Amino acid sequence: MAITYKDAGVDIEQKTQSIKSVTGLIGATHNSNVLTGIGHFGGLFSLAQVKEFDDPVMVASTDGVGTKVEVAVAMNDLSTIGKDIVHHCVNDILCCGARPLFFLDYVGTSKLNSTHFSQLVEGVSEACGAHDCPLIAGETAEMPGVYYDKCLDVVGTISGIVERSRIVDGSSIQAGDVLIGLESDGLHTNGYSLARKVLLSKNTVNDRLGGFDLTIGQELLRVHRSYYSLVHPLLERDGLHGLAHITGGGITDNVARLVPDGLTFRIDWNSWERPTLFRTIQEMGPVPEDDMRHTFNLGIGFILIVAEDQEKAVREELVAMDERTHVVGRIVAP
Numbered sequence: 001m002a003i004t005y006k007d008a009g010v011d012i013e014q015k016t017q018s019i020k021s022v023t024g025l026i027g028a029t030h031n032s033n034v035l036t037g038i039g040h041f042g043g044l045f046s047l048a049q050v051k052e053f054d055d056p057v058m059v060a061s062t063d064g065v066g067t068k069v070e071v072a073v074a075m076n077d078l079s080t081i082g083k084d085i086v087h088h089c090v091n092d093i094l095c096c097g098a099r100p101l102f103f104l105d106y107v108g109t110s111k112l113n114s115t116h117f118s119q120l121v122e123g124v125s126e127a128c129g130a131h132d133c134p135l136i137a138g139e140t141a142e143m144p145g146v147y148y149d150k151c152l153d154v155v156g157t158i159s160g161i162v163e164r165s166r167i168v169d170g171s172s173i174q175a176g177d178v179l180i181g182l183e184s185d186g187l188h189t190n191g192y193s194l195a196r197k198v199l200l201s202k203n204t205v206n207d208r209l210g211g212f213d214l215t216i217g218q219e220l221l222r223v224h225r226s227y228y229s230l231v232h233p234l235l236e237r238d239g240l241h242g243l244a245h246i247t248g249g250g251i252t253d254n255v256a257r258l259v260p261d262g263l264t265f266r267i268d269w270n271s272w273e274r275p276t277l278f279r280t281i282q283e284m285g286p287v288p289e290d291d292m293r294h295t296f297n298l299g300i301g302f303i304l305i306v307a308e309d310q311e312k313a314v315r316e317e318l319v320a321m322d323e324r325t326h327v328v329g330r331i332v333a334p
Contacts, residue, residue: 043136082123170258184301242305
């Protein structure tokens with residue numbers, strides 16, 4: 001008896017139909033810089049807009065959403081995951097002072113679920129459109145044996161641009177600089193292996209814990225926040241010395257990536273109220289405080305490192321955008 005590719009677990013026809021079903025969503029993200037439609041071997045993007053730059057520098061980043069997808073699959077709802085990956089990548093290049101140019105995605109699975117795929121691409125497209133960041137190419141792979149049944153992996157790659165003279169890389173950080181924290185919306189896309197072990201070992205995603213208005217699954221699927229609209233207007237301001245996206249490693253590890261040799265920093269862990277979700281995870285674990293600090297954002301998703309004499313002005317500008325801010329630490333000499 002003949003054995004087909006479909007018999008081996010890969011349905012090319014279903015994949016083709018699934019991709020065709022979302023071409024309208026993807027096309028809606030395109031702007032005049034996108035030179036190819038969907039389905040070519042590569043996405044072509046015109047750099048005509050760099051005429052406004054004197055010395056343009058390209059910035060690129062790749063990341064994933066980790067085991068947050070396990071919660072999404074359990075909830076049978078992939079609608080938030082697409083936004084997560086775009087926002088995560090936008091925040092990463094924002095830390096260099098860059099604005100987005102275009103985005104690429106990768107979806108790997110054991111067997112493609114057309115509904116989940118459509119939900120995912122809809123989220124990616126919506127987030128890309130909100131940041132004028134066209135989704136110009138991607139890859140969808142069915143790999144039974146590599147991914148277990150119902151497993152899904154989501155990865156995004158972003159390309160952005162920044163004027164060389166406006167690159168933010170932490171090199172101008174100095175003693176006395178203030179760390180201004182912006183609040184997160186839940187776990188974002190980090191720490192889910194630990195959170196799932198604590199919260200879902202004896203509960204399901206549909207259970208509701210005391211003190212929460214939403215189910216566990218709904219709490220864990222809160223969208224990873226984009227800080228672009230808040231931070232981008234501040235990039236022309238002198239005295240903005242560093243930007244940190246608080247992802248894996250927590251506040252300490254991500255701020256440490258920026259601080260020059262000869263300096264260190266101190267975090268005031270009592271300068272903001274830790275959200276209920278993090279307190280619950282720690283209590284239910286129980287999870288040691290050191291693990292909490294190195295695994296989760298603990299309610300602070302982005303940090304601006306600014307000159308001391310700019311603290312008041314920066315915070316006032318953020319408050320004018322209806323943003324709560326917290327002075328979470330300072331740069332100090334060892």
